[in-house]
Amino acid sequence: MLDIMIDAGHGGSDPGAVGPTSLKEKDITLKLANKAGALLKQQGISIAHTRTTDVFVGLSDRAVIANSAAAKYFLSIHINSSGSSASTGTETYALAAGGEGEKLAKAMQQSLVKSIGLTDRGVKFANFAVLRETKMPAALVEVCFINNPNEEALLRNEAFLDKAALGIAKGAAAFLGISWKDGGEQKNLTPIMGASQLHTSQMISYAVKGNGSPKLPNCPLEELAGLFAEEAEIEGVRADVAWAQSLKETGYFKYGGIVLPEQNNYAGIGALNGNRQGQAASFDSPRIGVRAQIQHLKAYASTEALKQELVDPRFGLVKRGSARYVEWLGYEDNPNGVGWAYPGRGYGGGIMNILNAMSNEPVTPGTSENSNIPVWQREGLEKLVAKGIIQTPGYWTDKMDQPITVGEVIGILGKMVD
Numbered sequence: 001m002l003d004i005m006i007d008a009g010h011g012g013s014d015p016g017a018v019g020p021t022s023l024k025e026k027d028i029t030l031k032l033a034n035k036a037g038a039l040l041k042q043q044g045i046s047i048a049h050t051r052t053t054d055v056f057v058g059l060s061d062r063a064v065i066a067n068s069a070a071a072k073y074f075l076s077i078h079i080n081s082s083g084s085s086a087s088t089g090t091e092t093y094a095l096a097a098g099g100e101g102e103k104l105a106k107a108m109q110q111s112l113v114k115s116i117g118l119t120d121r122g123v124k125f126a127n128f129a130v131l132r133e134t135k136m137p138a139a140l141v142e143v144c145f146i147n148n149p150n151e152e153a154l155l156r157n158e159a160f161l162d163k164a165a166l167g168i169a170k171g172a173a174a175f176l177g178i179s180w181k182d183g184g185e186q187k188n189l190t191p192i193m194g195a196s197q198l199h200t201s202q203m204i205s206y207a208v209k210g211n212g213s214p215k216l217p218n219c220p221l222e223e224l225a226g227l228f229a230e231e232a233e234i235e236g237v238r239a240d241v242a243w244a245q246s247l248k249e250t251g252y253f254k255y256g257g258i259v260l261p262e263q264n265n266y267a268g269i270g271a272l273n274g275n276r277q278g279q280a281a282s283f284d285s286p287r288i289g290v291r292a293q294i295q296h297l298k299a300y301a302s303t304e305a306l307k308q309e310l311v312d313p314r315f316g317l318v319k320r321g322s323a324r325y326v327e328w329l330g331y332e333d334n335p336n337g338v339g340w341a342y343p344g345r346g347y348g349g350g351i352m353n354i355l356n357a358m359s360n361e362p363v364t365p366g367t368s369e370n371s372n373i374p375v376w377q378r379e380g381l382e383k384l385v386a387k388g389i390i391q392t393p394g395y396w397t398d399k400m401d402q403p404i405t406v407g408e409v410i411g412i413l414g415k416m417v418d
């Protein structure tokens with residue numbers, strides 16, 4: 001008897017939802033269905049598909065296929081879309097509350113969220129044709145939002161699709177009461193220490209895409225990314241990892257949580273659930289805020305001494321070297337039972353999603369490293385750094401073509417100094 005009929009949403013002349021860079025829902029649902037199906041077969045679970053190629057299958061025909069195969073359960077795979085590019089996360093549908101369909105939906109939702117680490121939007125109920133016309137308990141997963149540029153970027157990443165397929169397959173196995181046997185599963189972990197594997201321009205363009213509005217931290221994103229690159233390199237921490245963590249913690253620098261932009265705190269250091277806005281740690285400048293985050297990451301990721309003076313207020317509270325991998329930064333995902341985020345299930349996975357998607361950004365070679373900086377400009381910029389008006393002279397060099405006074409810079413930046 002057939003355990004599960006897997007239904008890849010849309011297909012053929014029906015593309016489903018289409019993302020801002022033209023990614024089609026039908027292509028992703030097919031990939032996920034085929035990947036999840038292969039994983040389930042490896043676990044000895046019998047499956048069949050409503051489609052395995054790019055063909056149109058009507059909604060009622062999908063139910064007919066499942067009903068005539070007498071599948072025990074029906075699982076439909078979709079990618080969400082909404083009117084807002086800020087919509088985010090995973091949700092799963094059942095026809096109605098109280099039955100086996102709801103139990104299946106709950107198992108799928110829990111497993112998928114654990115695997116891909118996006119926002120848990122919960123189990124919902126809807127009178128969808130494939131849920132209504134199938135005779136067996138049925139669920140429909142909406143993995144994430146294809147109209148959200150960041151989530152569309154994730155859907156272009158094979159590592160993300162592998163994780164999503166694994167989450168789907170594990171959810172179905174858990175619902176069937178079959179314990180998962182590890183085998184072909186990827187167990188590679190990502191060290192936090194090391195050289196950045198991404199170019200600063202990739203970090204910037206991905207952040208700009210996710211920010212999507214003129215909302216900014218306390219200094220331009222380009223300059224802030226430069227600070228991450230510099231401070232991380234000094235301590236031997238991966239700048240791209242720290243940056244991805246900040247994008248997760250600040251919502252691509254749109255903030256909206258406990259921490260306010262003027263606190264120069266890019267990773268919620270000292271923020272606890274239940275805090276009021278402004279209660280987490282504040283740092284004197286963007287550079288010191290970045291330094292504190294890098295030092296806090298190094299506290300978890302290594303037992304080596306710091307290269308620079310300690311600015312992280314919580315460094316001494318960390319068991320050194322207890323979370324060497326990105327995937328271990330959440331308590332509940334860490335075999336040592338500690339971590340940056342509490343309870344933190346999926347926290348490191350969320351950072352990995354951002355890192356993976358960011359790696360798809362094109363590299364734009366910088367100009368500032370190659371330019372010949374005149375002495376007047378270098379000295380002027382050094383003065384501005386010393387006064388704390390700017391953070392990274394490299395960012396400003398290619399934006400200046402004549403000497404400008406400190407007063408003029410203050411006018412440009414809208415900042416007052418003594």
Ligand SMILES: [Zn+2]
Pocket residue numbers: 009010016017025078079
């Ligand atoms: Zn759909």
